[in-house]
């Protein structure tokens with residue numbers, strides 16, 4: 022997943038001194054730590070070593086210790102990190118101590134699948150609005166939510182406190198949708214359409230493109246093939262979460 026940074030990141034702009042200014046790579050790994058920590062908590066672990074957490078999150082332990090030191094979390098020698106405390110700290114930093122309202126625009130193949138996915142709620146998000154321009158789709162219900170016409174987006178954003186918009190329309194429609202989201206007051210956009218969006222300062226855009234991830238894997242396949250073709254060639258693996 023890539024990010025277009027547009028002006029100040031909300032939270033950094035006029036940041037209160039207590040809010041750490043984290044490197045982007047650290048921010049991208051925090052959700053991985055959180056997922057691993059929730060798993061540990063569910064299996065009854067109260068503490069975890071940096072090595073244990075690093076393995077569970079699929080990163081190296083030196084990187085993990087550095088990341089967590091940015092949060093002021095150093096663990097206790099011989100004991101490790103307090104799992105519940107670290108969950109609270111990471112959820113606070115990620116702003117997950119409140120469930121954020123999300124609008125999804127474009128309820129075709131991809132949007133329908135996203136709208137039907139139950140896993141967002143447990144990770145801090147409520148999809149509260151589904152919007153589409155196709156009158157054939159408007160009025161249909163997915164996961165208990167009706168698809169509304171795109172013309173209702175602006176009012177819904179204001180009335181329902183929506184701050185995050187997900188775009189799953191064709192690329193040709195995505196900029197117009199982004200403009201409508203921003204005009205209505207949305208300040209974060211997750212864009213699945215294969216295009217670059219232009220947004221004003223203060224709006225954050227992240228882009229998800231599985232084709233790009235496959236192209237990166239294709240590069241590694243190509244590299245491995247060319248290295249093993251060399252006499253005595255050895256190839257190491259490489260693990261990176263989509264979204265890092």
Ligand SMILES: NC(=O)c1ccc[n+]([C@@H]2O[C@H](COP(=O)([O-])OP(=O)(O)OC[C@H]3O[C@@H](n4cnc5c(N)ncnc54)[C@H](O)[C@@H]3O)[C@@H](O)[C@H]2O)c1
Pocket residue numbers: 126127128129130131132152153154155158171189190191192194197198212213214215229230231232
């Ligand atoms: N990021 C990824 O990995 C990934 C994977 C698959 C598809 N995509 C992209 O996601 C997008 C959606 O793909 P899909 O297969 O679901 O397409 P789709 O044609 O099935 O669905 C698109 C939906 O957007 C709606 N739409 C069009 N213009 C609109 C507008 N102005 N306002 C509101 N709704 C509008 C259409 O009515 C339709 O329901 C495409 O841009 C596609 O390239 C990305």
